[in-house]
Amino acid sequence: MSHDPYIELRNVSFGYGERQILSNINLRVPRGQLVAIMGGSGSGKTTLLRLISGQVRPDSGEVWVDGKNVATMNTRELYAHRRKMGMLFQFGALFTDLSVADNVAFPLREHTALPEDMIRDLVTLKLSAVGLRGTQTLMPAELSGGMARRVALARAIALDPELMLYDEPFTGLDPISLGVIAHLIKRLNQALGTSAVMVTHDVQKSLEIVDYVYFVAHGEIAAEGSPETVRHSDSPWLKQFVHGDPDGPVHFAYPADTSLADDLSAGAR
């Protein structure tokens, strides 16, 4: 095992057309660590995951994953890269026309030539790892949000990935499901030695499980540190984010061009 980080982003910039999403991002994920990327909605967090998985390419900069630059890969290399990677989507993104078992078996059937009974055993193992053994024949529509997320997690780990990407794994879950998912993410990271990147805006839960945190604001890394340093930081920006205060350096309201009085019809008098 080498000592360089599993993921390293160097001076990465990215934009959709005119709109700049990320500028000059530098970020490292050491091997076997769980790193969170936090920030408000629309700060470009999810775009970072899309850059790492090669779904989009940076306008400039390099995206190194396991010693290879994702930014310059061709389709074949990209697909080989993705085979070592699992991704949990925000709402699971389960295939609605396949049963739970077929969903989990999907990557196995696509990428391995394993016999059907072995696939069935692997599916059972993965499902029991997320506490859902016995749901094999259910359809995604019959699952609750938290269960769907866990099935999606089982699917993402089906090929025992070296790298896990989590896109907002805690959104829209009740506290118990949230705790279960957080526990699973941590256990996967520790038991399998998987390197992992988690994009989230759930500060409290994330700080409990991650090794390192990056804060993204306005397309730039605004702060970084271990959970301990973040909790005790006296930066007003971090304090506002960690405690969820409406007032502080971050403005809650969208920056409108006109004043409120002008927008209201009474202002025209």
Add this chain to the structure above:
Amino acid sequence: MFNTLASPFRKLGELTINAVWRLGFATRFLGAILMYSGQSLMRLQMTIREVYFAGVLSLIIIVVSGLFVGMVLGLQGYNTLSRFGSADALGALVALSLLRELGPVLAALLFASRSGSAMTAEIGLMKATEQLDAMRVMAVNPIARVVAPRFWAGVISMPVLAALFNVMGVFGGYLIGVVMIGLDAGTFWSQMQANVDLHSDVINGLIKSLVFGIAVTLIAVFEGYDATPTASGVSSATTRTVVTSALVILALDFVLTAFMF
């Protein structure tokens, strides 16, 4: 002032560029489908499953419509032909109208609104719920896994459905002409046999329906794949599938007819 004057032209230019761009995109999309078809045809199970959804589940609407169209042809044809004292030719009239024109065109219109719209909505929703992204991230190409099987299912189903439509139509014409009105069954069938040519009528009709099948299914999968991934985006993509398919079917029908007959 200049802006108000220029804006309709700008709009027109925008629309034209957009239309040409989409046409080019659709063509490249067809190229991609053909390129990845090998994988999906090797795993025939996937295509057969889609044939079930696109073809087998369309059977009821095709069979019932075919029967009624044939019965209407029987009634109208008998009415007109008997004025000229040639009611004996009813069998030939029913068979020729169906094989050359009505079978392929009506079956394709029905197929576009029944299966084409369903394909667009399904692919569009898969896109909206990140299922296509999930596939890509799992290193599976959605064109190979989702689009190509549906495309081939449509191309395979369409001629079969049109043929079934024709069979039911002829049967409908027989029910009206022979069973209800009381024409001689022997004359009905022998006139049909004498006037229908295998190559110029049956084969040409099947070629028509094959072309319609390719066009309708390509439009359906393209609109789904290109849909804006929101509820309103998927709904307008579905509408576009039905409208564009109908126009393309009728336009292609004119072109093909001009060349064939």
